[in-house]
Amino acid sequence: MERSYVMLKPDACERKLIGRIISRIEDKGYKITNMKMMYLNEKILREHYAHLVDKPFFPNLVEFMTSGPVVGMIVEGEDVIKGIRILMGPTNWYEALPGTIRGDFANTTTCNLIHGSDSVESAEIEIKRFFGNA
Numbered sequence: 106m107e108r109s110y111v112m113l114k115p116d117a118c119e120r121k122l123i124g125r126i127i128s129r130i131e132d133k134g135y136k137i138t139n140m141k142m143m144y145l146n147e148k149i150l151r152e153h154y155a156h157l158v159d160k161p162f163f164p165n166l167v168e169f170m171t172s173g174p175v176v177g178m179i180v181e182g183e184d185v186i187k188g189i190r191i192l193m194g195p196t197n198w199y200e201a202l203p204g205t206i207r208g209d210f211a212n213t214t215t216c217n218l219i220h221g222s223d224s225v226e227s228a229e230i231e232i233k234r235f236f237g238n239a
């Protein structure tokens with residue numbers, strides 16, 4: 106069964122939206138097989154967001170992602186990687202349609218509530234990064 110690494114970002118925790126977001130994932134039929142709340146540091150964020158370290162907004166991203174706890178999850182299901190990305194909506198809040206998590210709850214590009222892996226390869230790397238050999 107395909108697996109995705111999903112992470113509820115500090116804004117989801119601060120705004121007390123984690124239950125509602127998790128419900129959307131479960132309502133879609135996906136199974137959460139591992140979950141933990143944790144605090145990230147810059148070192149792990151430089152790995153997780155390696156494709157963005159040279160962007161001008163990267164320091165803001167680190168500040169945001171270390172501003173509070175995150176909830177990391179392993180989510181399983183058929184084509185779950187694509188399915189979670191559809192539930193999330195696109196990165197930019199103004200492109201995310203109502204009905205998606207970002208479309209319903211986010212109004213900035215940095216604070217957009219949720220991460221979901223973008224490919225099978227990155228899902229397995231991210232699961233290893235945050236859960237070891239789960």
Ligand code: IDP
Nearest residue numbers: 157162166195196214215216217219220221223
């Ligand atoms: P994704 O989260 O939809 O996969 P990525 O391009 O992988 O999008 O970017 C990771 C995260 O970095 C985004 O979710 C968002 O929090 C932040 N980010 C991406 N692009 C921008 C930007 O142009 N301005 C500010 N923050 C950004």
Ligand code: MG
Nearest residue numbers: 220221222223
């Ligand atoms: Mg991404």
